Amino acid sequence: MLAATAGAALLVALGGCATTAPAATTSPTTTGDPSVPLSQLDVLDDPRSYVGESTAVLADSGIPALPAPEQNLPVTVTSHDLDGDREVTVTTTDRIIPMDLSGSIAATVFGLGLGGSVVGRDISTTFAEAADLPVVTSSGHTVNSEAILALRPDVVITDGTIGPIDVVLQLRDAGIAVVFVDTDPSIDGVGELARQVSAALGAPAAGEELAGQLVSGIEAKVAEIAEIVPAGEPLRMLFLYLRGSSGIYYLFGAESGADVLITSLGGVDVAAELGFSGSRPMTDEAMVAANPDLILVMTDGLASVDGVDGLLASKPAIALTAAGQHRRFVDMADGDILSFGPRTAGVLDALARAIYAPGQ
Template sequence: MSRHSIGAALLFALGAVPASALAEPHPDAERIVAIGGAVTEFVYAFGAGDRLVARDTTSTFPPEAMALPDVGYMRQLSPEGVLSMRPDLILAEEGAGPPEAVALLKSAGIPYEEIPSGASPGGVLAKADAVAEVLGVADGALRAALEADLTRAAKADRAIATPQRVLFVLSAQDDRLLAAGAGTGAEAIITLAGATNAVSGFQGYKPLTDEAVIAAAPDAILMMDRGDGATDPEAQKAQVLAMPAVTATPAGKAGRVIRMNGLYLLGFGPRTGKAALDLHRALYGGA
């Protein structure tokens, strides 16, 4: 199966998953703690932001979410911190943790609904369905808009004859690039944008040797802009481009480092289709 056929298949692979198989409805919940950036975005997108009383550290969009109390990073939750918000529903994305904290929250007598994670287009649609089901709201308009965005991204993908090779760099420390391999959200968004992951042969994230960077021969390097003010984006870009191995690649020679907001790029929430199209434009140009 070609890469473009795979991209088209991904778009609809999970879109038909019934929401009722994913979550139980809680239409009367009025004190919701949302855990996971995409989950929080979907709650606001469905017009239910006024039902939230807290969010986790990854929930940075929309801006209104930042005014909510922060219960901590979604993979390092404190049960006490979550329960101190007196929630009548905990709405968490799959992967929240640690496991013992989640077990305590599930045993606290408060509904705990887990929203499936998913980095494919169909997975994003299933996520939307699940959040809507839990909130007890109709998701028709939002789902249609999201599906339209994803379809536009898939069409843009199919229009590319020679996909660019993109290297996603999570961090650059000690003159080593920590890059995204197979099975990562980074690879998924790169594929959805009509490009291909410049590295293969490993799962997850791995530090690359200089030889591996040169062999990857990326046309562009993609990085997250965390927007936390802790890192100077231009300084980090200059640091990456100054690495000897990077200077030997097409991306290094062209000075092509693309930076995008981390949650926008890898959140796989309601803005996923737009993020893929923005990355596509950054790689190939066009309106």
């Protein structure tokens, strides 16, 4: 907790800004018709002056998929286990369980045209095609080994971001082919994930095809966004992870995936600018030092702190920032916003609309 003198310093740091956010000039807005190209939007002349929060919504909650590929099985691949690389042989892929923190692996399996073989999902896998699958994680992102074993998977593909890891390794000991892949939250990482997942499923040619499509699609979307970013100093953005019920407030910086989103959207990632890497607990001092123009949040996370009003009331340091004063928060569904894979171009498109042309 800050002492009174430190609280006074916060005010000085922001040049005597008001301590409460002004009321929004409009109701919270949601992005509009995604069939309208970005180039046809009436973008804000000055995104910094806009007052009010916005919600980014994917144009399509589904996964664009290739035709079911030819597979050559059995296949032996290198699994990037946390205890070192090891060889894993996959003999059949009739029953697949992909799982990671962002749902990226599952989206990639579906993108390869093999979604019909997926028998379970993690809590982050929220796209339409997987909605009816049983969830194999409990208490958030905790792996439920009993739920997985009950589904009798032939292969589990993961990246180690959910655990406990000893539970995942128990699956391997039970005779399931467990393949660890790398999930680098970057544009190039999207292509590499497609290659690794397809290799584990005996369909490397499909992986190369999907990788090419995804990377070129993301690069095209980034170029399209750059055309609508207003001239002048770019927006200073920050990704804030919220879980109010647990008292969790984290800033996401370099190598978290949030930095890639922000730079792809034509912004400056102020957490990375301050030298933050990965995620770290938010402090009042860090928030004031960052002083973002706009804050990206997950929809459920924002709801967990009773929305923008609740967040500003409970965290006065956020209310002191430019984003807080203008209620400039853009939220997006938890299972979408940090998903790097087949939906990345769509995520960037939706966020760009919410940032530069809210309400359209």
